[in-house]
Amino acid sequence: MKKYMSLVLFAHSIFALPFAVIGFFLAIQTTEHSFDWKKLLLMLVCMVAARNAAMAFNRYLDRDIDAQNPRTATRDIPAGKISASNALGFTIINCLLFIVATYFINTLCFYLSPIALFVVLFYSYTKRFTPLCHIVLGIGLGLSPIGAYLVVTNQFDMVPIFYGIAVMCWSGGFDIIYALQDEEFDKANGLRSIPAYFGGKGALRISELLHVISFLFVLLPAFYMPVGWFYYLGVIFYGVLLIYQHRIVSPTDLSRVDRAFMTTNGVASVIFTACYLLDILILN
Numbered sequence: 187m188k189k190y191m192s193l194v195l196f197a198h199s200i201f202a203l204p205f206a207v208i209g210f211f212l213a214i215q216t217t218e219h220s221f222d223w224k225k226l227l228l229m230l231v232c233m234v235a236a237r238n239a240a241m242a243f244n245r246y247l248d249r250d251i252d253a254q255n256p257r258t259a260t261r262d263i264p265a266g267k268i269s270a271s272n273a274l275g276f277t278i279i280n281c282l283l284f285i286v287a288t289y290f291i292n293t294l295c296f297y298l299s300p301i302a303l304f305v306v307l308f309y310s311y312t313k314r315f316t317p318l319c320h321i322v323l324g325i326g327l328g329l330s331p332i333g334a335y336l337v338v339t340n341q342f343d344m345v346p347i348f349y350g351i352a353v354m355c356w357s358g359g360f361d362i363i364y365a366l367q368d369e370e371f372d373k374a375n376g377l378r379s380i381p382a383y384f385g386g387k388g389a390l391r392i393s394e395l396l397h398v399i400s401f402l403f404v405l406l407p408a409f410y411m412p413v414g415w416f417y418y419l420g421v422i423f424y425g426v427l428l429i430y431q432h433r434i435v436s437p438t439d440l441s442r443v444d445r446a447f448m449t450t451n452g453v454a455s456v457i458f459t460a461c462y463l464l465d466i467l468i469l470n
Contacts, residue, residue, distance in 0.1 A: 201451055202330040204459035205353050206233050209331030209346045213338035215466050216345070216411055222338075229337045231287045232295075233330060239280035240306035240326060246273040247310045255371050277307075292340040295333070302329055313372075317383040320365065324358030324396075345407045352403035356428075356451075359396035362389050363435055364447045386437025397428045404458065414468050420461025427454040 210229055214221055245252070245263055253264035262268045281303055288295040306326040312319035328350040335346035365372070365379045366389060372382035381389040405421050407413070431446040 201357060201455055202237070202327040202353060203230075203233055204455040205349055206230075206330040206334040208349060208459055208462050209334030210338060211463060211466060212331070212346060212349075212411075213335045215470075216343075217339055219338050225291065225337050228287050228291050229334050232284055232291075232333065232337075235280040235284040235287065236302065236306055239277050239284065239303065240309065242273050242277040242280065243307050244310040246270055246277060249273075251375070251377070254375070255368065257367060257371075281307075291337050294340050295336050298333075298336070302333065305329065313377050313379060315378060317378045317380045319378060320358045320361040320380055321354070323361050324354035324356070327357040328352075328354035345410050348403050348406045348410075352400045355396040355400035355403065356454075359393040359400065360431065360447055360451050362393040362396070363431070364443060365389070366435070366437065366440055367443055390432065390435070390437065394432055397432070401425045401428060412469060414465045416461045416465035416468060420458040420465070423461065424454050424458045427451075427457075 206229060210226060213219055245261060248258075249263040249270055252258040252261050258264070263270055263273055284303060285296070285299045288299040305322075306329075309319065309322045309326055312322045316322075330353060331349035332342070332346045335343060362380050366381045366386055368377075368379065369381040369386055369389075371377075372379045380392055384392065401421075401424065404424055408417060408421075427450050431450045434442045434450075435446050
């Protein structure tokens with residue numbers, strides 16, 4: 187189990203999971219639906235299973251590329267800790283678990299489950315032919331608040347889509363920052379990434395633009411539903427941490443990329459979600 191958690195970097199689940207929690211409680215806050223432990227548990231199962239499948243498939247598909255890259259050569263498959271066939275089997279098991287979980291949620295989630303899986307698995311191919319791979323990753327993570335809202339309501343709404351766009355731009359932006367580490371390797375091996383295509387300085391400008399858009403879409407729901415000062419406090423923290431992320435990384439100094447990628451983004455999502463939930467408690 188420890189090896190498989192290492193394979194999928196389970197700790198990174200913290201990025202999109204808090205926004206799924208927002209989508210779930212947004213549905214309860216703004217509709218007549220009541221809290222249901224069963225639906226919350228099934229939503230969490232879907233989140234973990236979809237992410238496990240996406241990460242394991244990415245590691246499976248990129249195993250030869252990872253083996254050539256000094257930064258990734260120690261990953262589980264190139265290092266021989268997990269076989270490629272076991273990683274693929276783990277992917278299939280999690281895909282099936284995801285589909286079964288949606289079956290017990292509602293019909294819309296069940297019917298949409300193959301589309302959701304296609305999006306999160308398709309990302310692994312995109313770096314081979316388009317620098318928009320970071321946006322495709324963002325779309326996959328951006329499905330989390332929308333899907334969580336569907337778990338409760340069985341219907342679409344505009345506000346969870348705002349959060350989905352915020353997550354898409356947020357995660358796409360920080361994935362660009364993370365990809366700065368592989369700029370030269372990607373160029374040498376014909377891989378498409380925004381750093382390889384636009385250079386480090388241009389990539390950071392694109393990342394900054396995506397994070398500005400993300401901030402705006404985190405703020406936008408305040409104009410469509412009642413919020414209190416805790417919500418605005420969460421938005422401020424979110425914006426400050428995005429700014430801080432760009433202050434500690436530059437094309438000539440990538441020593442703090444891991445801090446920007448893991449610590450800053452994890453803290454941003456958790457603090458914003460905590461402020462959102464506290465705001466709901468106060469308003470109710």
